[in-house]
Amino acid sequence: MSDQAYGRIFKDGLWEQNVVFAQMLALCPTMAVTTSGTNGLGMGLASTVVLVVSNMLVAMIRHTVSSQVRIPVFVVLIATLVTIVDMAMNAWLHELYKVLGLFIALIVVNCAILGRAEAYAVKNGVWVSALDGIAMGLGFTAALTLIGLIRELLGAGTLFAQASQLLGPSFAFLEVQVPDYGGALLMILPPGGFAVLGFLLAGKRLLDQRLAERAAALPMADVASA
């Protein structure tokens, strides 16, 4: 595969086909956990791990599974994977599990994972599927962290609160507190999640539109070289 194709995978995952902002998938976990940047980051990273492994497994068995029963097979596969991750984290990363525990089980209902199995892994090789999992997972992580940070800043006046619990004490520098700000509780509650996501979606559409206009205005030669 050419470098360009690899670039395409990452461009799709992070922007063009971003799980949250473009595909509008996985909105249930997105709304539920983005009450802070740390939560969003943790959920994003845990989902990325599951996504990469599930993509690889699905790509591996793609010739063996007949198309009529592929959905139940993938669902069993993903549920098993999530349960194993859940148990492993509870056993060996217990402190992290206490912060993220609630969200790990939620990954099962993350339709983005089944979505990628269906849309990509079932048609592609193991390594590109893994790459797609990484790209999609990073895009998802970035989206959740961004929404979480905005809600946290407006709602509680902090940034990355308790990040050191998730990432270790050396990341305590990420934690920021806006002095003398009481916080707008609404942003932490569900309406705040919908509002922030709405504004971000509108912003992305505007930006895409702007970019498309600029690309159309350029002479063809420049587009080709760009």
Place this chain on the structure above:
Amino acid sequence: MMLESIREKMAYQPLLLGIVALLASAALALASGATGAAIAAAEAKDLRDSLSEVLPAGLADNDFLSDTVDLEKDGKTVTIYRARQGGTMTAALFKVSERGYAGEIQVLMAVDMSGRILGVRVLKHSETPGLGDKIEVRKTPWVLDFAGKALGEPAAELWAVKKDNGVFEQFAGATVTPRAVVKAVKGGLAFFAAHQREISA
């Protein structure tokens, strides 16, 4: 291709599903076996940590996780952990729960043998973030106010939040939550008083 023709057979699909389910269960069984002991140890450590938090230092030299007695409270089993110093019992630690604004609030409390509260912590709740979660000691020191109180100190009718003419603070915008915690702790003290003989037996 060989695989193609087999894949189209009727029997292939149920067989495949069966094999996948079997492999998945096997993987889960293996993972459960591999993690079981570590999870139990981590949870025991959590329990010991939270118990030690409500119990002031120097009150226990025994392993109170294994010195327990199970009693019935409102149809549910309550496990009471008994702290001992030099063989004599110094405190009883147990969980009580009460319905809050959004679901059950689980409270852990330690009571000394005269029925006085040594410490109270909220273990689990799903109250509104920013309002009801002030019962967590990480957020505000509100829950520390319970230490030193007992049944009758303050008087029974004062065991309530200020809005209900009691002595305990409530939070702006959240009265139901602290009210539930006060009720849970008061209930816990009454439970201790009613069963003191069985607990210290």
